[in-house]
Amino acid sequence: QPGAQTGIDKALRLDTTVMLVDDPVKRVDNMTMAWGLEARVPFLDHELVELAARIPAEHKIRDGGKYVLKEAARRLIPAAVIDRPKGYFPVPALKFIRGAYLDFVRDVLLQPRARQRGLFRTGYVDTLLAEPESHITPLRGSKLWQITLLELWFQQHGL
Known part of the structure; x- marks a missing residue:
C-alpha cells in the first residue's frame, strides 16, 4: 500500500x-x-x-x-x-522440549517427506534433535519447535 x-x-x-x-x-x-x-x-x-x-x-x-x-x-x-529488559512468556513445555513433545517433534521432522523436502539442513536438524534444549532463539524460544511448526504446516497443507 x-x-x-x-x-x-x-x-x-x-x-x-x-x-x-x-x-x-x-x-x-x-x-x-x-x-x-x-x-x-x-x-x-x-x-x-x-x-x-x-x-x-x-x-x-x-x-x-x-x-x-x-x-x-x-x-x-x-x-x-x-529501561528494564523486555519480558517474555514462553510456554515452558515448548521451550524445553522433552517427553511427548520431543516424540511429536521427532515424528514431524523425521518423516521421509520432511527430509525429502530439503527445507532444513539434515545435519542441523539432527544437531537440534540431539540437544533439544540447547538451541534457543534470541527471544528465548526453541529453534527446534519453530522448525517443527513450519514443517508441520507444510505437511498439513499437503505441500
Missing part, C-alpha cells in the same frame, strides 16, 4: 492492518468477553495509531525501540521500569 516508504513503516503497516486484528486484539476481546469483563487496548486508539504512523521511522526504532513512547513516559514512570 502507498505511504509506507521504509522497511520499518512497511512492517508496522502489516502489523496494524493484519497481525493486530487477528491476534492480540481478538484475544483480549475473546478472553474478557468470556469472563464478563470490559478491557481496553489504549495504545490502539485510532488517533494514537495515526499519530504514531506519522512519526519518522528513525524515531520509532531509536535507542532500541519505542523511543517516543519511552521519552513521553519518563515524567510519570521510573526509568527502572521503562
